[in-house]
Amino acid sequence: MIDASTPLEPTGNPEYPFAATLDVIATFLKDKPHLLKPRVGIVCGSGLSTLANSLRDVVKVPYSALQGFGKSTVPGHKSTLAFGLMGDGEDVPVVAMLGRFHPYEGHKLSTVTYPIRVLARLGVQNMIITNAAGAINPHLAVGTIVVVQDHLALPNMVGMNPLLGPPVSPNYPRFLPLSNAYSTSLRRLAFLAAHKLNLPDSALAEGVYAWVSGPTYETAAEGRFLRTAGADVVGMSTVPEVLAAHEEGMQVMVLSLVTNAVVIVDSYRSIREEVKAELAGKPIELPPTSVVSHEEVLSVGQAKAEVMRQLVEHIVQNVPQDNA
Ligand code: HPA
Secondary structure, three states: OOOOOOOOOOOOOOOOOHHHHHHHHHHHOOOOHHHOOOOEEEEEOOOOHHHHHHOEEEEEEEHHHOOOOOOOOOOOOOOEEEEEEEOOOOOEEEEEEEOOOOHHHOOOHHHHHHHHHHHHHOOOOEEEEEEEEEEOOOOOOOOOEEEEEEEEEHHHHOOOOOOOOOOOOOOOOOOOOOOOOOOHHHHHHHHHHHHHOOOOHHHEEEEEEEEOOOOOOOOHHHHHHHHHHOOOEEEOOOHHHHHHHHHOOOEEEEEEEEEEEOOOOOOOOOHHHHHHHHHOOOOOOOOOOOOOOHHHHHHHHHHHHHHHHHHHHHHHHHOOOOOO
């Protein structure tokens, strides 16, 4: 947790130019000081940037103005930090990241996590991180929002952990526990919000998010592997941000919108059998293997963005002032 005793650039590491970034943000917000200490930070995933439509009194800061921020290169991702107020009753100051960075774009893990660390230094104590994800669990229909209860991060286990290297602050634990990474208090708010919005029971699920580096979608064998390993959904983002936010002492919630089913066949079509049948004069025609596309992911994101927006808005307005 950041407090007055935490130096802004404890490591002197040029990958973390906190003072310069915070100065620019303060300049953009100089006429709106009430937006400068947001209660909640929101990361908008693929096709979910309309979450920012709930904001009032908005100030947008382009990533290009912020040292240490990269540029998002993924279609459906903008590159803007949006400060504003959310909620019908009480005005809750929030900051939304419209667009995030992924390692597959060529961004370093320190760049992927930097914006989260900046939000922590603005005083954000609660992070709602959204993403688009593929369903590994066959019971999860496209359009379901999964409240993530745990993750399975293969990159973390093989040398691509975002927290490798010197800690950003000497105050942080070297061996960060992750069994409590997903805030129970925020997850409760998600289910209470769904109830308040009269969403059907099937609208929200709970599950385990598998992080893969991408940018390729999974092979059927990889899909089976992840299913056997206990994953419910899979995606190419989020876990680095969760680790940084958890390390910074924030409460973290992840909402994964299921945009597609991962293509998992339990048995392959046999070309040998097809050739044999053809040679025997009884050709068999099997359907081609289906494939996932980014367009499909974006269009489900757009179709469900309104439900996600309402859910996030309800959660935000119920986050207590000091949710530690
Ligand atoms: N796999 C990995 N990442 C994804 C998928 C998927 O099927 N859908 C959306 N993000």
